[in-house]
Amino acid sequence: MSQRFDAVIVGAGQAGPPLAERLGKTGRKVAVIERKLVGGTCVNTGCIPTKSMVASAYVAQVGRRAASYGVRAGEEIGVDMERVWKRTQGISGQSRGSVEKWLAGMTNVSLLRGHATFESPHALRVGDDLIEAEEIFLDVGGRADVPAMLGVDTVPYLTNTGILQLRELPKHLVIVGASYIGLEFGQMFRRFGSQVTIVERSDRLLPHEDQDVAAAIADILQGEGISLHLAAECIELRGHAGDIRVVAKCPGPPREVSGTHLLLATGRRPNTDTLGLEKTGVATDKKGYITVDDQCRTNVPGIWAMGDCNGKGAFTHTSYNDYEIVAANLIDNEPRRISDRITVYGLFIDPPLGRIGLTEQDALKQGYNVRVGKRPMTRVGRAVERGETLGFMKTIVDGDSEQLLGAAILGVNGDEVVHTLLDVMYAKATYRTVTHAVHIHPTVAELLPTTLQSLTAVARSST
Numbered sequence: 001m002s003q004r005f006d007a008v009i010v011g012a013g014q015a016g017p018p019l020a021e022r023l024g025k026t027g028r029k030v031a032v033i034e035r036k037l038v039g040g041t042c043v044n045t046g047c048i049p050t051k052s053m054v055a056s057a058y059v060a061q062v063g064r065r066a067a068s069y070g071v072r073a074g075e076e077i078g079v080d081m082e083r084v085w086k087r088t089q090g091i092s093g094q095s096r097g098s099v100e101k102w103l104a105g106m107t108n109v110s111l112l113r114g115h116a117t118f119e120s121p122h123a124l125r126v127g128d129d130l131i132e133a134e135e136i137f138l139d140v141g142g143r144a145d146v147p148a149m150l151g152v153d154t155v156p157y158l159t160n161t162g163i164l165q166l167r168e169l170p171k172h173l174v175i176v177g178a179s180y181i182g183l184e185f186g187q188m189f190r191r192f193g194s195q196v197t198i199v200e201r202s203d204r205l206l207p208h209e210d211q212d213v214a215a216a217i218a219d220i221l222q223g224e225g226i227s228l229h230l231a232a233e234c235i236e237l238r239g240h241a242g243d244i245r246v247v248a249k250c251p252g253p254p255r256e257v258s259g260t261h262l263l264l265a266t267g268r269r270p271n272t273d274t275l276g277l278e279k280t281g282v283a284t285d286k287k288g289y290i291t292v293d294d295q296c297r298t299n300v301p302g303i304w305a306m307g308d309c310n311g312k313g314a315f316t317h318t319s320y321n322d323y324e325i326v327a328a329n330l331i332d333n334e335p336r337r338i339s340d341r342i343t344v345y346g347l348f349i350d351p352p353l354g355r356i357g358l359t360e361q362d363a364l365k366q367g368y369n370v371r372v373g374k375r376p377m378t379r380v381g382r383a384v385e386r387g388e389t390l391g392f393m394k395t396i397v398d399g400d401s402e403q404l405l406g407a408a409i410l411g412v413n414g415d416e417v418v419h420t421l422l423d424v425m426y427a428k429a430t431y432r433t434v435t436h437a438v439h440i441h442p443t444v445a446e447l448l449p450t451t452l453q454s455l456t457a458v459a460r461s462s463t
């Protein structure tokens with residue numbers, strides 16, 4: 001059967017549903033095509049389930065430290081993975097249900113179930129149906145990228161999807177990849193009670209972060225008993241379920257770690273390989289990310305790409321912002337641009353890292369007159385009162401314009417506190433806006449003015 005719509009959105013992740021609502025309200029007849037679970041990665045296998053599990057892991061950790069707060073916690077802390085799983089599935093399921101209900105209530109919007117592939121630039125096949133539209137918006141997201149390691153075809157492994165279904169605690173979880181996914185899962189499973197080993201090919205954690213930030217994160221994780229094996233390349237997988245070995249064959253002599261379970265957290269790839277893009281002429285880069293301009297338009301008129309699949313961001317907030325950019329330009333005649341976006345993300349280990357703008361190393365590379373203000377969390381009253389003093393606050397300022405270039409807040413509430421500085425950056429105000437502001441006592445944010453009053457010049461060679 002052939003059906004005609006004014007607009008079709010492929011993928012009901014973070015950008016698709018809000019755009020459907022806006023387009024439907026303009027009077028367009030809209031179809032949203034989803035092949036699997038409404039809500040996409042974030043709701044079902046990403047942010048929401050992982051942050052729910054991070055919360056369980058946090059409670060376990062606080063429980064272990066209860067005596068230091070003068071609290072008698074009773075018996076030894078134990079984690080019931082079945083209940084952690086049920087809680088996580090409950091939260092994720094509730095969120096998915098909300099998106100389903102939201103979509104169902106939208107004016108002029110139909111949800112079609114199935115995998116969409118292009119037949120031509122303005123026609124998509126979904127099962128037996130041909131869906132045609134002048135405007136097509138791709139929000140197809142991505143999935144775990146599994147490298148072609150030796151042994152990967154025979155040795156059982158988990159990705160972010162499978163690990164969320166574990167209902168028993170792994171005795172020893174080995175993780176390949178020490179970035180967002182590897183570190184968040186690594187710390188939470190350690191706190192649940194697993195032995196955890198993380199194997200990473202770079203010679204330090206998080207090479208895109210400043211050295212001091214990466215080193216502090218390594219200390220935090222090692223302090224909880226996580227083993228880090230860095231500079232591990234040419235990885236070969238060996239063994240079988242329950243007895244898995246990860247062998248790094250270079251550089252230097254082979255090094256082997258073994259465990260009961262294996263998580264591959266080695267990056268993501270876009271879901272563009274099964275879209276039939278070759279029938280549209282839509283350009284992609286060599287990794288398969290759809291090439292878009294500053295308004296999320298592809299090179300083919302009438303086709304847009306939003307979210308993880310365009311490679312301009314890899315977060316829920318960047319995907320949602322892509323929707324805002326498309327809606328602003330297409331519906332509101334407002335020239336919003338991807339390039340106006342300031343880098344912002346959290347790494348949800350505990351304590352969390354809140355990051356905005358440039359790192360110190362990147363600011364120096366870009367030739368700024370860099371000034372850095374730093375303060376350890378041991379000198380933040382609120383952190384001391386809470387007994388959570390790991391990490392530090394770091395602010396990076398351009399000495400010429402006095403504008404904030406970036407910040408890294410690794411510490412209790414760092415993921416929230418960093419927004420104080422982000423909004424000042426969006427306002428293009430100078431850092432003195434923060435130093436002149438009166439903040440609530442006792443909070444972590446109240447020490448941002450003091451941190452900014454301690455700015456010192458950084459020489460180019462210091463990173």
Ligand SMILES: Cc1cc2nc3c(=O)[nH]c(=O)nc-3n(C[C@H](O)[C@H](O)[C@H](O)COP(=O)(O)OP(=O)(O)OC[C@H]3O[C@@H](n4cnc5c(N)ncnc54)[C@H](O)[C@@H]3O)c2cc1C
Pocket residue numbers: 010011012013014015016033034035036037038039040041042043045046047048050051114115116117139140141142160181271274275306307308309313314315316317319348
């Ligand atoms: C473990 C993990 C934790 C994360 N934690 C965070 C976090 O804390 N904060 C954060 O900001 N980001 C986080 N992310 C990233 C975040 O989940 C993604 O950036 C976000 O979900 C991207 O949204 P999207 O709409 O671009 O794509 P997705 O959410 O992936 O949605 C794409 C949708 O398209 C559907 N689809 C794909 N191809 C087709 C097709 N051909 N036909 C029909 N439907 C199709 C898919 O089924 C999917 O539902 C995390 C990711 C992972 C994996």
Ligand SMILES: NC(=O)c1ccc[n+]([C@@H]2O[C@H](COP(=O)([O-])OP(=O)(O)OC[C@H]3O[C@@H](n4cnc5c(N)ncnc54)[C@H](O)[C@@H]3O)[C@@H](O)[C@H]2O)c1
Pocket residue numbers: 147176177178179180181182184199200201202206232233235265266267268313314315345346347348
């Ligand atoms: N807090 C958050 O916002 C959050 C949380 C989880 C995931 N995410 C999103 O998910 C995406 C994917 O996260 P990720 O951590 O899987 O990927 P990533 O691309 O950030 O990091 C992959 C890591 O694996 C290492 N690696 C890759 N191949 C390897 C190999 N063959 N051997 C050893 N090490 C190898 C890389 O050096 C890198 O450190 C991120 O881009 C992020 O946007 C975000």
